[in-house]
Amino acid sequence: MKTKYLTYETLVRAYSKDLYRYAYWLCRDANVVDDIVQETFLRAWRSLESLKDNNAAKSWLITILRRENARRFERKQLDLVDIDDYEVSDLTSTSTEQEMENHLLQRQIFKLSEEYREPLILQVIGGFSGEEIASILELNKNTVMTRLFRARNQLKEILDTNSMQKGAQNG
Template identity: 65%
Template sequence: MLGNKNTVSSVSTDMMTKQRRYEALVKALHADVFRYAVWLIKDRSIAEDVVQETFLRAWKSLDSLQDEGAAKSWLITILRRENARRFERKQFDLVDIDDVSVADPVASSDGNVENRDLRRAIASLSDEYREPLVMQVIMGFSGDEIAEQLNLNKNTVMTRLFRARSQIKEIMTKDNDFGVQLNG
């Protein structure tokens, strides 16, 4: 009988430890993970669902997280996989393009033209340049972490970041000069 009490007590202690560890993880990283999800998915309500699924999977496999310093990368990987799962068996509804009116998704409600132009410039980048840039600027990932997340060589990531910034600078310069590009 005494052996059973010790086992129950040990399991209870392990569960409490896991619960505290999980709560600390959520508290520290939920905002960053959600911000990345909104950027990636571009729909706040779907992003909320995907983040919830991400943290549910994180709870289930929390014991596999050995390095707390890698928690952010680990969660982003889970989030990217959860987002990919949304499309595995999804059948998209087709809509006649003539029946659709499209609002400007980057127009800011506060009228900040420069911010709107910057968002538009970032949105105009191809995914290969936009994703590493957002991961660095919004998520705060280093070049090594981005390389690991995207399964790329670090030099490739650094080149893409450089090109992304160069393209944004070029777009912003053209916009500021009313279509006249500066030489040099």
């Protein structure tokens, strides 16, 4: 039992932050993020014996979290959030240009459709390879790479357009 708890604690300390961030970008509702992550870890505890390879722990936890998120939708259709009203981690003032750019990017990431946003989060936050993302999302690798291409392409275009507009205003 003690060994099980030590394994569990190691997993929580290693991955709870990444899972929190992943849930945040996945479910788009800051109020339920904590619930999803807590429930994910409770389920992980209950089925810890099924984790055979510690190297696969992160993708295993992500899979549990995705199922948990899907269950929430089955139980209750969450109120959809109006993106334009939704402030993203806007606790600090966006005074510098870098902060403003950061803020703009966050809003645009939320506006990406889920099929583009999710592989991007897995790649950038999770550090997963194309093959690993394909396995987690149960897609083929080409589809994943196409979605990643489109996700970055959309975000980059918006950011570049924004920079050009600012340049025009300043110039």
